[in-house]
Amino acid sequence: MEIKFKSIVLLSVWTIIIIVHTLFLYLTYQLTFVQSLADALVFNSIFALISFGLWFMTAFYDVSQRKNFDLLLNHAAACLITISAWISISVYALKVIFVGETGYVDFLVQSIPIRGIVGFLLYVGFVWAFYMVRMLSVRNWQIEQHEKLSQQLRDAQLKALTSQINPHFLFNSLNSIHALIMIDADKAGDMILKLSELMRYSFSKQQQMVSFNEEIQQVKRYLDIEKIRFSERLNVELTVEEDAKKAIVPSMILQPLVENAVKYGIYGVETEVLISLSAEFKENILNxxxxxxxxxxxxxxxxxxxxxxxxxxxxxxxxxxxxxxxxEKKQNYFEVNLKIPQL
Structure with missing residues (x-):
């Protein structure tokens, strides 16, 4: 697709040059339209063919490894050869086409110096354009590589951070089971089963991003485990809008926050604790x-x-x-506000 687009652009540029060339000769030098069109077609077609050679020269010529003087000298030689070949081939072809038309042939010969200047400008323009295209291509490639490496680094960091969550949660849960075994063995057995369900989900989820509804279900599993231990002392209130459930969030992003609420709300106290979790979707952000x-x-x-x-x-x-x-820690409660932008 990109090659096709570049070809269309290049063809359009040469078409415009040929039209301008034709009209200039026809209106300025009073040549016939056929002579003007043939002149434009021959000269520009031959230069277009030569320009492919210029493209390959700039594409494989390592400018960074050359001194400025060497670069200038090489291009001066290439420019001289290009202009000489361009004018010689074009003039010969047009003399063959318009053999016997002395008026046009005389004009052709007399215009060689001007065509030499035009050829120099075309050479400089095309070489500059080719170097710009090459430089932009290299720059785009470098940007793509940088973005790819940055993404790989972010993925590695996220995997490392996510891998810390499961051991951290497991450590807390095992402590809860240990404490519960001494109080009620049946409840401890029920807690182990629920923990296995929770960990099965945690380890089976390999995606970095999941729906918020999945995160809510995971939190419910965790709170079910804690309710076995703390029974009526732990009260939970969930208020989640339907639109919020569809939001995409990082996996295991909510559970550490709920763990924190349980830890600082109910651990070490005998009073009841209410954990309230609400979520709404507003202006493309999950709150x-x-x-x-x-x-x-x-x-x-x-x-x-x-x-x-x-x-x-x-x-x-x-x-x-x-x-x-x-x-935020307020008078008698902690408040956590989490925002998840939707990409």
Missing amino acids: VKLVNNFDESVPVKHGTGMGLKNVNERLATLYFRNDLLRV
């Missing part, structure tokens, strides 16, 4: 709000912060923005 209350009288247990840091880094890597996750 997620996660709120959990906490007991101010209980000292906050500081963790590694890996979950939130992981989410922030993944968002920055994917969307090139650092303002998509905001965490």
Whole structure:
């Protein structure tokens, strides 16, 4: 497709040059229309053929490895040879076509110096254009390679960040099971089954991006596990708009935030905790709000912060923005606001 487009452009340029050439001779030198058209066709067709040689010369001539003087000398020689061959072949062909028409032949011979100047300008113009095309092609190739390498690097970073989520969650879940075994073995068995379902989903999902509805279902599985441990002390409220469910989000992006809410809301306290998760789709952005209350009288247990840091880094890597996750501690509750742009 690209080659076809370039061919059409090149043909259009030469057609315009031939038309201008014909009209110039016909109106300025009062040649016949046939003479003017033949002159334009022969001279421009032959230069067009020669220009293919100029293209190959510029395509395979490594300018970066040449000194300026050598480059100038080589092009001066090539220009002289090109103009000489162009004029000689064209004049000979037109003399054969218009043999016996002394008026045109005399004009042809007298116009050789002017044609030499025109040939020089054509040579400079075409060589410059060829070098520009080559430079742009190399630049575009470099940009493509840079983008490809950048994408590969981002993919590697995302895989590394995602791989940290499963062990982190598994560690927390096993701690919960360990604590539950001492209290209620039956509930611990139920929790192990639910954990296996959760981990099966986590390990089977290889895509970087999934629907928000899938993320919600994963969060529900996680909260089911925590409810077995904390029973009526853990209350959950989900309010998700239908449009929001269709949004595309990074896989496992929501679970670390919910884990964080459970950890700082209910761990180490005896009171009930409400975790409220709402999501709406507005102006091509998925807005997620996660709120959990906490007991101010209980000292906050500081963790590694890996979950939130992981989410922030993944968002920055994917969307090139650092303002998509905001965490606020208010009077008696934490509020997390997450924005996911739709690409």
